[in-house]
Amino acid sequence: MKVVLRLLAGPAGALLLAFVLAAVAMLIAGVNPVDGFSALIRGSLGGRRPIAETLVQTTALLFPALGISLAFRAGLFNIGAEGQLLMGGLFAGAVGAHLAGPSWLTVAALLLLGMLGGGIWGGIAGWLRARFNASEIISTLMLNFIALSLAGYLVAGPLKSPLASGAETAPLLPNNWLPAFPTIGSLSFGDTRLTISILIAIATAIVLRFVFTRTVFGYELRAAGEAPEAARRSGINMPRMTLIALSLSGAVAGLGGAAIVTGVLHRFNTSLSPGYGYTAIAVALVGDLNPLWVCVAALGFGILEAGGLMMQADAGVPKDAIRVIEGLIILVLAARRYFATRASSAPI
Amino acid sequence: MSTGVSLMLTLAFLTLIKSVPIVYAALGGVISERAGVVNIGLEGMMTAGAFSAVVFTNLTGSPIVGLIAGIFFGAFLGFILGFAATFFKVDQIVAGVGINLVALGGAAYGLVLIFNQPGASPQVNQLAPEQLLPQITVGETALIVLGLLCAFGLNWFIYRTPWGLRVQACGENPRAVTDAGLDPLRLRLYSVIASGALAGLGGAFLSICEVNLYSDGMTAGRGFIALAAVIFGRWTPWGATGAAVFFGFFEALQYVLQGRISWLPSDAMQALPYLAALFAIAGLVGRVRAPAADGVPY
Numbered sequence: 001m002k003v004v005l006r007l008l009a010g011p012a013g014a015l016l017l018a019f020v021l022a023a024v025a026m027l028i029a030g031v032n033p034v035d036g037f038s039a040l041i042r043g044s045l046g047g048r049r050p051i052a053e054t055l056v057q058t059t060a061l062l063f064p065a066l067g068i069s070l071a072f073r074a075g076l077f078n079i080g081a082e083g084q085l086l087m088g089g090l091f092a093g094a095v096g097a098h099l100a101g102p103s104w105l106t107v108a109a110l111l112l113l114g115m116l117g118g119g120i121w122g123g124i125a126g127w128l129r130a131r132f133n134a135s136e137i138i139s140t141l142m143l144n145f146i147a148l149s150l151a152g153y154l155v156a157g158p159l160k161s162p163l164a165s166g167a168e169t170a171p172l173l174p175n176n177w178l179p180a181f182p183t184i185g186s187l188s189f190g191d192t193r194l195t196i197s198i199l200i201a202i203a204t205a206i207v208l209r210f211v212f213t214r215t216v217f218g219y220e221l222r223a224a225g226e227a228p229e230a231a232r233r234s235g236i237n238m239p240r241m242t243l244i245a246l247s248l249s250g251a252v253a254g255l256g257g258a259a260i261v262t263g264v265l266h267r268f269n270t271s272l273s274p275g276y277g278y279t280a281i282a283v284a285l286v287g288d289l290n291p292l293w294v295c296v297a298a299l300g301f302g303i304l305e306a307g308g309l310m311m312q313a314d315a316g317v318p319k320d321a322i323r324v325i326e327g328l329i330i331l332v333l334a335a336r337r338y339f340a341t342r343a344s345s346a347p348i
Numbered sequence: 349m350s351t352g353v354s355l356m357l358t359l360a361f362l363t364l365i366k367s368v369p370i371v372y373a374a375l376g377g378v379i380s381e382r383a384g385v386v387n388i389g390l391e392g393m394m395t396a397g398a399f400s401a402v403v404f405t406n407l408t409g410s411p412i413v414g415l416i417a418g419i420f421f422g423a424f425l426g427f428i429l430g431f432a433a434t435f436f437k438v439d440q441i442v443a444g445v446g447i448n449l450v451a452l453g454g455a456a457y458g459l460v461l462i463f464n465q466p467g468a469s470p471q472v473n474q475l476a477p478e479q480l481l482p483q484i485t486v487g488e489t490a491l492i493v494l495g496l497l498c499a500f501g502l503n504w505f506i507y508r509t510p511w512g513l514r515v516q517a518c519g520e521n522p523r524a525v526t527d528a529g530l531d532p533l534r535l536r537l538y539s540v541i542a543s544g545a546l547a548g549l550g551g552a553f554l555s556i557c558e559v560n561l562y563s564d565g566m567t568a569g570r571g572f573i574a575l576a577a578v579i580f581g582r583w584t585p586w587g588a589t590g591a592a593v594f595f596g597f598f599e600a601l602q603y604v605l606q607g608r609i610s611w612l613p614s615d616a617m618q619a620l621p622y623l624a625a626l627f628a629i630a631g632l633v634g635r636v637r638a639p640a641a642d643g644v645p646y
């Protein structure tokens with residue numbers, strides 16, 4: 001009984017709540033929840049293509065959610081995954097339109113560039129916090145808007161493809177496309193948008209899990225988040241940890257942006273993300289900031305994202321209902337304490 | 349009149365108009381943080397105010413009713429955040445992020461449900477749209493004056509009234525408030541509700557006074573800029589008001605410069621207010637002190 005209650009107070013309860021709220025949202029829209037949910041499930045799990053699309057959405061959420069988990073674990077509120085994702089995509093898209101060479105090498109280079117772009121964007125917030133004690137909450141949010149106008153300017157001007165009608169970069173050279181997901185038995189994903197980026201995302205989660213639990217750096221990072229005063233007194237260089245944690249957090253989100261550009265869009269434009277960076281906050285919290293559980297949570301939200309479209313088209317429930325549900329999940333999970341408030345935290 | 353002078357005048361009026369929503373939200377931030385609750389949800393409360401103002405103006409035909417609805421729904425979200433932050437002791441930052449998603453998603457959902465059109469609402473009656481001067485309407489003037497009154501009133505409340513001093517104590521040392529026989533949680537709750545009402549009013553200004561419709565994402569981060577204004581203004585009502593006008597100036601500047609400076613494209617100039625906010629909070633190194641118990645659940 002106690003175990004059940006404890007589960008309900010945490011992520012399991014949040015998912016149950018999501019279920020109930022989704023039903024309510026359908027009822028408000030005048031839709032029978034049975035029809036609504038069946039459309040949601042058909043659109044996300046009903047066959048090879050829907051499943052592939054669910055996994056595409058899962059991947060898009062997983063990278064920023066992992067980045068956010070890393071920062072939150074260090075006691076830093078990185079709310080700027082959206083901007084970091086965008087910068088990662090921008091770096092990969094800008095170079096990918098021109099980079100020729102052996103595919104495995106150029107794709108790897110573009111993914112690294114994405115990490116660099118996101119890392120710089122997260123690093124700016126980290127530097128401002130470490131050097132000036134400027135709240136990372138405000139700086140990461142401001143950087144989201146700055147990233148959007150910077151990217152908007154670049155794709156409308158210097159980086160604009162002369163062939164495209166809209167504002168976007170030139171298409172990536174085919175050697176820069178992420179390979180499609182491998183065929184499993186008779187199951188082929190060649191005609192879907194699913195690529196090996198989901199495997200990269202899961203590998204990233206495993207690496208992060210290892211870093212958190214098995215390395216000195218991971219220990220120090222968690223110490224900085226859970227007991228900042230003790231961490232500082234035991235000799236951990238807190239400003240340095242702040243800079244590194246936010247840079248790495250941004251790098252993981254930026255990798256996600258590069259994965260979308262090289263795997264899904266094959267070019268860069270500013271509609272790269274419909275708000276993955278914000279949804280990912282819910283994903284990270286539902287996953288309890290634990291990389292492996294974050295993978296599970298990302299799958300859950302991937303189902304919502306992919307199924308939401310079908311729910312809107314077939315059952316007439318506006319897809320934006322999902323945002324409301326995500327927000328309420330975050331509100332409920334806010335009751336859990338994730339890390340200690342830093343004694344010398346930045347003014348906000 | 350020479351073009352230079354008229355350009356300066358345009359910039360001055362536009363600065364006033366662009367400052368208004370940030371001033372209201374920043375005053376909301378001040379009252380909330382003075383009581384010890386960090387209100388990251390200001391953005392969402394502005395969104396709720398902007399959207400509900402349009403819905404109720406559309407429903408009744410009266411922008412005044414819309415304005416009141418905007419204040420009410422902002423206050424309602426304030427109530428949710430305040431209740432969670434006091435009696436459930438949630439992490440205020442995380443909860444605020446949740447409020448923002450709920451409001452943004454709720455408005456987008458509402459656009460489809462109520463108006464049956466995604467993206468933007470139909471046009472509604474604007475609040476007193478008669479021109480007072482070439483660049484400014486009667487409604488805008490009224491809300492500018494009201495904003496100044498709010499700043500004056502909040503300043504008086506916080507520093508000159510017993511309840512204001514008690515609210516301050518909630519943000520500095522809630523334990524002392526308990527020892528004085530008062531309930532700091534309740535005071536915090538009221539403060540966050542007031543904060544939401546102010547932010548809702550700022551949002552309503554955006555949708556039914558400056559223009560006459562709601563469109564998705566129209567608050568465009570002003571709630572977050574208001575948070576920067578609270579810090580820049582050192583948690584004082586007049587300081588935050590000044591900082592909000594400072595950021596409003598950069599937003600106005602962006603409009604005035606658009607199309608006038610060929611080498612600086614408009615996309616890049618949209619970053620101006622956000623860059624200003626970023627520099628402002630970074631430039632205050634070690635010189636500001638937040639209320640001691642700000643953001644700490646009690």
